Amino acid sequence: MSHGPRRRARLLPLAAGASLLLALTGCSGGLAGGGDEGGEDGPITLGMLAPFSGSESAFGAYMQNGAQLAIDELNADGGVLGRDLELVVEDDACDATTAVAGANKLVTDGVHASVGGYCSGATLPTLPIFDEAGIPMIIPAANSNELVQGLPGVFLINGTGTQQAAAAVQYAEKIGATTVAAIDDATSYSADLAASFVEQAGEAGLDVAFEATVTPGENDYSAVATQLASEQPDLVYWTGYYQEGGLIVRQATDAGYDGTFLVGDGSVDAKFAEIAGPGYTDNVVATFTQTPDMIEGADDWIASYTELAGEAPGPYSTQSYDAVRVVAQAIEDAGSTETDDVIAAIEALDGFDTFAGPLTFTDDHTLSGGGFVIVGIDPESGAFVLEDDLQG
Structure with missing residues (x-):
């Protein structure tokens, strides 16, 4: 897969009245002064690898705009250590080879930290590249357990596969499911999530009817659709992406499966309903972290994002926004951009x-809580909306 064009994000002014979260965290002033002990000048550059081409390109735009919003707000407040922040993005196309090339470009560009990572399979091979270069990584979306390898500078601010699988099992139990199935697409993220779900479902006493792996990019999933119709598990967990997920739902429904389709966060996009077709998503729900429209008090933030991007925020825009803020706070607390100092400040x-x-990292640099909820599909728009916060 070819490498997309390098993009240097343009800083755009925002209207006054920044975001709800800046008010809560006191970023105003807290990140505005001080000096770099290393005596450096010029902007502090943050690199972002994300999909800007290919089937997942919408997520790259959401991530870039979320990160850019945080940067614009911080720069309007005086920057970090008296220096502006600048975002440099590279297309990884959710492809490992493209991601490695992009990571090497960001290293050559001299970025101080990485705030990207959407597809786990593309993010994994970049870990040693950034580690060797001494570039801390705050990963906003990719969440395979394989990402947590003990490297000192890798932090996840999305819930892990283990935490997402736990939410899936909790929902299965909540709706009274006794038999479940898991289908993955063999990618790192998908296989990891499916394996964790199967393990935790077994520990919870649920009967795992079957596990299956499909090949992404195909149009005919009749084999697994027929298996679902034959086995009729109460709930099936699809852990891949929306292109294949929409087809599997449609083909399995046509084959006679009438149980609950639970899908992972990689399938949460309005295109899922478009691919599945009208009338095929009534029994589809997903494990996901809350998007801005589901968060009480986020109206001002949504307005600021929309002004910047020209469209409403989507999945992983808030995580990317927070990834920038985490790095910025750590650099300010450390008083420098030195790798070890920044990592210690993040920890x-x-x-x-x-x-x-409230964010506090565990010893393995993951979140102490995954924050996953259950979202369903609005039949009018095809968008995923909050259905069950799994509380109580």
């Missing part, structure tokens, strides 16, 4: 306010 964050709630 020391305690209750840092984010869209997902």
Whole structure:
């Protein structure tokens, strides 16, 4: 897959009245002064690898705009250590080879930290590249457990596959399911999530009717559709992406499966309903972290994002926004951009306010809570909307 064009994000002014979260965290002033102990000048550059081409390109735009919004707000407030922040993005196309090329370009560009990572399979091979270069990584979307390899500079601000699988099992139990199935597409993210779901479902006493792996990019999934119709598990968990997920739902329904389709966060996009077709998503729900429209008090943030991007925010825009803020706070706390100092400052964050709630990293650099909820599909728009917060 060819490498997309390098993009240097343009700084856009925002209207006054920044975001709800800036008010909560006191970014105003807290990140505005000080000096770099290394005596450096010029902008502090943050690199972002995300899909800007291919089937997942919509997510790249959401991530870039979320990160850019945070940068614009921080720069309007004086920057970090008296220096402006600048975002440099590279297309990884959710492809490992393209991602490696993009990571090497960002290293050559001299970025101080990475705030990207959507597809786990594309993010994984970039870990040693950034680690060797001494570039801390705050990963906003990719969440395979394989990403947590003990590298000192890798942090996840999306819930892990283990945490998402736990939410799936919790929902299965909540609706009274006794038999379940899991289908993955063999990618790192999907296989990891499916394996974790199967393990936790078994521990919870649920009967795992079958596990299946499909090949992404195909049009005919009749084999697995027929298996679903034959086995009729109460709930099936599809852990791949929306292109294949929409087809599997349609073909399995046509084959006679009438149980609950639960899909992972990689399938949460309005295109899922478009691919499945009208009348095929009534029994489809998903495990997901809350999007801005589901968060109480986020109206001002949504307005600022829409002004910047020209469209409403989508999935992983808030996580990317928070990834920038986490790095910025750590650099300010460290008083420099030195790798070890920044990593130590990230580890020391305690209750840092984010869209997902107060952030404190565990010893393995993951969130202490996954924050997953259940979302369903609005039959009018095809968009995923909050259905069950899994509380109580």
